[in-house]
Amino acid sequence: MRIQLPLLICAIVGIFMAVQYFVPALLPIYNRLNDYLQIVYAFSIVLGVASVLHRHGGKVQKRRKDWVYSLAAIAAMVLMMLAGFIEGRGSGTLFQNLFNAVLLPVQATMFALLAFYLASASFRAFRTRSTDATVLLVAAVIVMIGRLDDGRSLAIPDMARWILNTPNLVAKRAILIGVGLGMASTALKVVLGIERSYLGSGKE
Amino acid sequence: MQFQEILRLLQNIDRRIIYSVLFVAVTFPFYIDWPPVRIEVSREVEDAYNVIESIPPHSNPLMISFDYDPASAAELTPMAEAVLHHCFSRGIRVLAISLQYSGLGAGIASDVVPRIAAEYGRKQNVDWAFLGFQPNAVIAMLQMGEDFKKTFPIDYYGTPVNEIPLMEPIQNYDQIPAVITLASTAVGEYWAVYPGSRYGLKVLAGLTAVYTADIQPFYQSGQISGILGGLKGAAEYEKRIDKIGDGTAGMRSQKTVHYMIILFIVIGNIAYLLSRRRG
Numbered sequence: 001m002r003i004q005l006p007l008l009i010c011a012i013v014g015i016f017m018a019v020q021y022f023v024p025a026l027l028p029i030y031n032r033l034n035d036y037l038q039i040v041y042a043f044s045i046v047l048g049v050a051s052v053l054h055r056h057g058g059k060v061q062k063r064r065k066d067w068v069y070s071l072a073a074i075a076a077m078v079l080m081m082l083a084g085f086i087e088g089r090g091s092g093t094l095f096q097n098l099f100n101a102v103l104l105p106v107q108a109t110m111f112a113l114l115a116f117y118l119a120s121a122s123f124r125a126f127r128t129r130s131t132d133a134t135v136l137l138v139a140a141v142i143v144m145i146g147r148l149d150d151g152r153s154l155a156i157p158d159m160a161r162w163i164l165n166t167p168n169l170v171a172k173r174a175i176l177i178g179v180g181l182g183m184a185s186t187a188l189k190v191v192l193g194i195e196r197s198y199l200g201s202g203k204e
Numbered sequence: 205m206q207f208q209e210i211l212r213l214l215q216n217i218d219r220r221i222i223y224s225v226l227f228v229a230v231t232f233p234f235y236i237d238w239p240p241v242r243i244e245v246s247r248e249v250e251d252a253y254n255v256i257e258s259i260p261p262h263s264n265p266l267m268i269s270f271d272y273d274p275a276s277a278a279e280l281t282p283m284a285e286a287v288l289h290h291c292f293s294r295g296i297r298v299l300a301i302s303l304q305y306s307g308l309g310a311g312i313a314s315d316v317v318p319r320i321a322a323e324y325g326r327k328q329n330v331d332w333a334f335l336g337f338q339p340n341a342v343i344a345m346l347q348m349g350e351d352f353k354k355t356f357p358i359d360y361y362g363t364p365v366n367e368i369p370l371m372e373p374i375q376n377y378d379q380i381p382a383v384i385t386l387a388s389t390a391v392g393e394y395w396a397v398y399p400g401s402r403y404g405l406k407v408l409a410g411l412t413a414v415y416t417a418d419i420q421p422f423y424q425s426g427q428i429s430g431i432l433g434g435l436k437g438a439a440e441y442e443k444r445i446d447k448i449g450d451g452t453a454g455m456r457s458q459k460t461v462h463y464m465i466i467l468f469i470v471i472g473n474i475a476y477l478l479s480r481r482r483g
Contacts, residue, residue, distance in 0.1 A: 021402075027350070031347075031350050031351070031354075034343055034346055034347050034350075035347075035354070037340065037343045038338075038340065038343055038344075038347070038355075041339060041340040041343065042339075045339060088361070088362070089314060089360065089361070090314070090361055091314070091315070091318055096311070096314065096315065099308075099311040099315075100311075100315060103274060103308065103311070104274040104277065104311070104312075105274075106274075107273060107274035107275045107277075107308070108274050108275060108277055108278060110275065111275035111276070111278075112278070115226065115230065115461065116222075116223045116226055116227075118465075119222055119223075119226050119461070119464070119465050119468065120219045120222045120223070122465050122468070122469060123217065123222060123465070123468040123469060123472050124472070126469045126472070126473070127472060127473060127476050128473055128476065128477065129476075137469065137473070141466055141469065144462045144465065144466060145462070145466070147413070147434075147436055147458075147462070148241070148436075148455070148458070148459050148462060149241075149242045149243060149244050149436075150242070150459075157244070164417060164420065165420065165424075168417055168420070169420050169421055169424065172417065172418060172420065172421050173421050176421060
């Protein structure tokens with residue numbers, strides 16, 4: 001029963017979600033199912049917060065290695081929560097100021113470091129060691145210049161556009177179609193009860 | 205120093221030198237307004253502009269979904285600002301939401317939208333509203349197709365949506381002329397796949413440059429009506445609305461960095477080819 005019941009629910013809901021797309025009369029049930037999904041998703045956030053507290057709280061309690069960072073993580077989470085609950089989230093509030101002055105620059109800085117790694121990696125990787133590597137190198141340089149709208153006399157922006165809209169798009173489309181077919185077949189396997197790994201062990 | 209030794213050094217330039225040169229290349233253009241950049245408005249941006257331009261002033265709002273976090277703000281906030289300038293200068297109403305999974309997009313929207321609205325004296329809940337954030341993007345997209353008020357019963361500031369005048373005529377996507385998603389993840393694609401195909405909503409996409417290549421097939425197939433791609437897309441939109449902002453300023457920095465990277469690649473390759481020729 002522990003296996004059969006979830007399989008049955010999954011099959012009924014899966015088949016219903018496919019059928020409702022073509023039957024407008026089923027709309028109220030479809031809306032109700034969407035409401036349930038939102039509620040389930042909201043629980044996952046509660047679970048996430050509990051998980052963070054459990055993991056980092058345990059680390060602080062037992063004074064494990066780098067426990068100070070865990071303490072900082074918990075303190076930051078609690079501070080943001082309190083700021084939001086007490087004063088609200090409008091312009092000029094502590095919550096908004098913490099977001100703008102701390103979180104925003106920190107995240108932006110982390111991502112900005114990528115440019116430096118990228119430059120260093122490009123310098124080392126883009127070498128004309130083979131024909132393939134040379135094609136890659138030339139394409140990269142054309143796209144980099146083309147994205148700046150420079151080199152018009154040499155039609156470089158047009159070439160960049162062609163690279164992005166033709167060979168690039170062909171590859172992307174192929175991947176998209178492959179992913180789409182893979183998703184459809186996996187969904188079918190889940191609905192029919194062939195794929196059961198979501199139940200845990202994957203074995204009955 | 206032997207010539208071979210110089211070639212070896214040029215092939216293995218210390219990363220600290222690369223980082224330092226890049227740092228200068230990134231920062232200086234912001235202070236000296238150099239080098240000049242030439243911005244040509246692409247077809248994708250022109251299409252996006254035309255969709256927004258066709259929305260009648262003081263009618264149902266353009267929906268803007270802030271589906272990005274601060275890591276992508278350098279590319280996408282100039283885009284958001286340019287679109288908001290366009291809307292508010294013409295009296296087009298704006299309905300902002302965020303479906304970025306961690307909620308950080310909501311923090312950005314709550315800063316950007318009121319700031320630009322204030323420049324034009326636009327009133328909250330009349331000319332613009334910000335409904336806040338929903339964590340599960342796909343479910344929220346599907347729910348809004350049936351009933352906005354169910355997905356967002358209160359706005360970001362705690363006002364019941366029923367009390368917001370801007371929301372009075374809006375039940376679902378049928379009353380929304382278009383949506384523009386500002387995204388750095390697959391959420392941009394979901395807008396085309398779910399509200400676009402199921403509910404016939406007109407979808408525009410403002411994306412990071414990296415993600416623009418992924419979304420191009422949807423533009424070619426007509427599932428997305430216009431694209432603003434990366435910082436260049438923001439700069440092009442700024443040019444189109446004739447209001448220069450951070451997008452154009454950022455393109456100067458991008459230009460020096462691109463050429464700096466190309467220069468390093470060329471140096472590395474010349475040294476590599478010469479050293480190979482000399483055995």
